[in-house]
Amino acid sequence: MIEPRTLKGFRDFLPAAMIPRERLIDTARRVYRSYGFAPIDTPALEYTEILLGKGGAETDKQMFRFHDSGGRDVAMRFDLTVPLARFVAQHAAELGMPFKRYHIATVWRGENTQRGRYREFMQCDFDTIGTRSIASDIETTLVVHELFLAIGFTDFEIHINNRKVLTGLLDKLGLGDKATLVLRALDKLAKIGAAKVGEEIVATTGATSAQVDAVLGFATLAGTNDAILDGVAKAVAGNARGEEGAADLRAVLSACAAAGVPADRLKLDVAIARGLDYYTGTIYETFLTKLSSIGSVCSGGRYDNLAGLYTKQELPGVGASLGLDRLLTAMEELGMLPKAATPAEALVAYFDAERLHDYLALAALVRKSGIGVEVYPEPKKLGQQLKYADHRGFRVALIAGSNELAAGQCQVKDLKSGTSEAVALADVPAAIARLLAEG
C-alpha cells in the first residue's frame, strides 16, 4: 500500500478552504471584467530560456526545471508576468493595443518552506498594456479600490507613489547614479529610522549632508495627500522627470477623489519603491488597516517596457496583482470566512426509503429558486443525516415522511436555532430564503 501524502510545500484544498478561495477568485474576475479586462491563459510549462533570468538569480534557482521526454529544457512558470511578456510579444498583432488582460493561475517556486511559504500558489493579475496614458494608472487605482470593497473590506489603504519623483529628486541633487544605493537605504526607513538611513547614505554614496537632508526631508514628507504632494512638487521643481511624476500623482489623486474614493483609502506614500528596476512610474501597495502587519495584499505599478527580451515593439503598461493566499490568511484571521464545507444551503433528508422521487422533486423545486440543495443519498437514520448536515455546515434541513408528503408538506428545520416548521411544499423555497436572509 502506498502512503497517501502531498509533496513538501504543496497543499490540498479541502472544501472549507476552497469555497472562500473560489469566491475570492470570482469576485476578482467580476471586478476585472466589469472594467473590460479580458481573461487569458498560458501554459504551466515554458521553454526554460523564456523564463530564465527574468525574475533574478534566486527565482532561477527556485524554478521547477527539467527535460521533457523530447529532451526539451522546460520549466514551470514562477509568475504570470514573464508569461504575459512572452504572450504579448508572440500575439501582439492579433491582440491589438491597448490590451487589457487578467490572468488568474497557479505558479510554482521551490521556496524555502521553513519560512511558511508554499511552492505552489495562485496569482491574480490584471494589466493594461500598450499605453502610457495616466488614464490607465487612474483606472488601475479604481479597480484595486473596487476590488477590496467587493471582497468585503472597508478598512484598507491603497498606498501610491511614483518612481519618477524620487528619481527626479536624486537627479536634481546630483545623486542620479547612486539611486540604487539610496533606495536600498530608504527601504529601511521604517525599521531603523531617518538618522541611521542618513548615515548609510553618506557611507555608501559619499553624499553631502545637504544632499542627505534633502533626501530625508523628501522621504519623510507627511500630512494630507495635498500637503505631501505640494512638498513633492517643491522638492522636484526644475527637474522634468520629477515634475512629470508629481503631475502623474496629482492626476491619479484628483481623478480618484472625483470618482468618490474616500481620501483615507488612498494615501500618497513617498517611501514605497517596490524593487529597484522594474517599475518606472506609478507604484501601488495595499494594506489592510486592521492587519497591516501582513504586508501589502495588492501591489503593482507602471513599467516602460514589458517584453523587451522577446520583441522590438515597446510595450509600456500598468497593472497590479492581488495576493490571494495572503489575503485569505488575513480574512481568516479577521473572521471574515464562513466555515461551511458545502456550497449548498439545504439538505433534503432521505427519510422514507420509498419516497426518493418526491425528495428529488422537492430538491429540484428549491434549486429552481437559485438555492443549492443536496439530497442525502441513503435512507439512513435521521439523526445520522442531521449530524452530517451539521458537519458539512448546511443552513437548513428539509424533512418529510410519507405523512407530510401526503399532506403536501415538509418540515423546514433551521439548523442554527434547531427549530422546525411545517411548510407547504410550494412555499419551501421562500421559507429557506427567509432563513438565509437571517444569516
Added chain:
Amino acid sequence: MIEPRTLKGFRDFLPAAMIPRERLIDTARRVYRSYGFAPIDTPALEYTEILLGKGGAETDKQMFRFHDSGGRDVAMRFDLTVPLARFVAQHAAELGMPFKRYHIATVWRGENTQRGRYREFMQCDFDTIGTRSIASDIETTLVVHELFLAIGFTDFEIHINNRKVLTGLLDKLGLGDKATLVLRALDKLAKIGAAKVGEEIVATTGATSAQVDAVLGFATLAGTNDAILDGVAKAVAGNARGEEGAADLRAVLSACAAAGVPADRLKLDVAIARGLDYYTGTIYETFLTKLSSIGSVCSGGRYDNLAGLYTKQELPGVGASLGLDRLLTAMEELGMLPKAATPAEALVAYFDAERLHDYLALAALVRKSGIGVEVYPEPKKLGQQLKYADHRGFRVALIAGSNELAAGQCQVKDLKSGTSEAVALADVPAAIARLLAEG
C-alpha cells in the same frame, strides 16, 4: 532576443477563446454546486509513486516526470481521479462520508500531438464518494442532464448502461472468465457489424454459436428504453449480479422520467462499456445529436473502490467528467460561441481630452447597473477608438464631447446597426440594456 514561442502541444488562450472557456467552467461549477458538490483542489505535482501505474502503461510513459531540486521523484498529474483517490484516502476522517466534490483543473500528458491532441488540458469532474446507493447514480444522471441544458444544448443524448448486466449475462452463459475478450470484440460492433464481432468472439474465446447468439442478441437489443430493459431483464434472469444491474438501470430510468428528463435524452445503450476494469456499475456517455462524430463529451460511471492503493477503507463512488476542450470545439463548430474578445459590453470613447473625470463617472454609472464598461485610455481620434471597439467586439460605444456633457447627454452608438441616439446620462444604462436584449 529570445523567440517568443510555446512548447509543442501547449496552447495560449487568447481572450476570444478564454471567454467561452471561462463561461463553460462557470456553468459547470454553478450546476455542480447547486447539487451540493463542493470544490477541492490538489497539487499539480505529486510523488511519482502516487501516480504511477494508475492509468495504465501508456499514461505512465506520457507523464511529465522529473526529480525536483530536493531529489524527489515527482510528476505532474495526468488526470483528476488518481489525485482524488489519494486526497480521499489522506483526508477521509476530516471529510466524512458521503463526500461530494467537483474538481476543475489542468492535467498534463505527453500525448502524441500528431493526433491533434494537447499536452495540457482541463478536466472538469464531479463525484460522489462513500455510498453505494443508486440515488447517487440517479443524481449523477440528473446533473449531466441539467449541465447540458445550462450550457445551452437541447439536442443531446445521455447513454446509460450498467456493467453488471453484461457481466451477469456472461457469467450466466459460462463466459465470465472471457469477459475482457468479449468486451473487446463488442467494442467494434458499430464499426465492423455483428457478424464479424461474432467471428472474433468465437476465435478468441472458443464460444459456442448459442453463446455467441445470446451475446449478440443482447448487445443489439433495440427499441424504447422499456423494451430494451425488458430484453435485458430476460437475458440476465436467474443471475443475481445481472438482475441487480437491470434493477439499477430501471431505478435510474424511472427516477429520471419522474424528474422530467425527456425520454429522448436518456438512452439505455447496452453496447457501451467504457474501458474494461475500472467501472463496476452504471456507465455514462453523452453525445451531441448534431455532432455525434465528436464522441462522448461527458462520461463516467460507478466504481467499487476508489482508493484501494492508498487505504484499506473501501470507497465506492460514482461520477462523471465533462470533456471541456472537446465540448468547446463542438460548440465552435455548431456556431454556439460568441466572437467577442472583451467581457465588457460598452466602450466609453475618450473624446475630449479634458473630460476624463466625466468619462470615468459615466463608466461607473453604467457599471453600477451590472454592465461591463471599458474607458478607452487615450484621447485619440474617434475613428481609431471605434475601430478598436469593433476589433474587440464591443456591442455599444458611448460618445460624448463637451457639448453633450454640458447638456447632460451622451451618444449611445449601436455597433451592430451603426445607429446612434442621444440619451440623458442617467438613462444610458437602460438604453444599453435595451440593445443587449436585442442581442
